[in-house]
Amino acid sequence: MSGELKIRALEDTDLNGVTQLDEKIGGEYRPDVWEHRITYYQRRDPEAPVVAEADGKVVGFMFGEVRSGEFGLEEPTGWIEVMGVDPDYRGQAIGRKLAEHILEHFRRRGAATVRTLVDEGAEEIAGFFTALGFEPAGLRPFARRL
Ligand SMILES: CC(C)(COP(=O)(O)OP(=O)(O)OC[C@H]1O[C@@H](n2cnc3c(N)ncnc32)[C@H](O)[C@@H]1OP(=O)(O)O)[C@@H](O)C(=O)NCCC(=O)NCCS
Numbered sequence: 541m542s543g544e545l546k547i548r549a550l551e552d553t554d555l556n557g558v559t560q561l562d563e564k565i566g567g568e569y570r571p572d573v574w575e576h577r578i579t580y581y582q583r584r585d586p587e588a589p590v591v592a593e594a595d596g597k598v599v600g601f602m603f604g605e606v607r608s609g610e611f612g613l614e615e616p617t618g619w620i621e622v623m624g625v626d627p628d629y630r631g632q633a634i635g636r637k638l639a640e641h642i643l644e645h646f647r648r649r650g651a652a653t654v655r656t657l658v659d660e661g662a663e664e665i666a667g668f669f670t671a672l673g674f675e676p677a678g679l680r681p682f683a684r685r686l
Pocket residue numbers: 565621622623624625626629630631632633634635636637663664665666667668669671672
């Protein structure tokens with residue numbers, strides 16, 4: 541990273557940047573998916589979703605929101621739902637800074653807990669959340685094929 545890192549609220553104009561970053565991470569170009577998601581998060585709570593900008597482009601994002609009254613959890617809970625950091629910019633605390641911003645916002649919105657779900661095989665994501673102080677929670681995911 542040659543320039544300054546900026547963590548800021550997601551804007552409409554980030555659609556291209558987020559779509560390109562997602563393609564770099566996952567190998568799939570999904571503009572429709574991201575247009576839908578960006579609209580969703582901005583309508584729900586425009587201050588919650590954050591992006592990291594460096595060298596004139598989006599190099600990270602973290603989207604989530606505060607919800608309550610779901611899964612038997614009545615208390616307001618911050619949920620981190622989707623995130624990604626550019627592989628060329630990892631290991632520079634960008635993920636941590638994105639999390640600090642969204643967690644601070646969750647606190648301001650009255651949440652006392654933040655939750656996320658991590659696939660059992662996703663060791664890197666589990667390692668990231670563990671480093672940030674997350675611990676396995678007493679919720680069991682259930683699923684069945686349709
Ligand atoms: C997980 C991810 C967000 C980490 O981003 P990052 O900017 O490299 O992370 P940071 O540099 O802020 O690291 C923060 C902490 O997490 C730890 N960490 C980061 N990546 C890790 C990994 N792969 N394994 C173990 N720990 C890890 C770091 O060691 C650091 O701990 P420390 O502060 O105690 O040293 C990034 O690797 C990523 O985007 N992965 C793909 C995400 C994905 O698949 N998203 C789709 C599903 S939502």
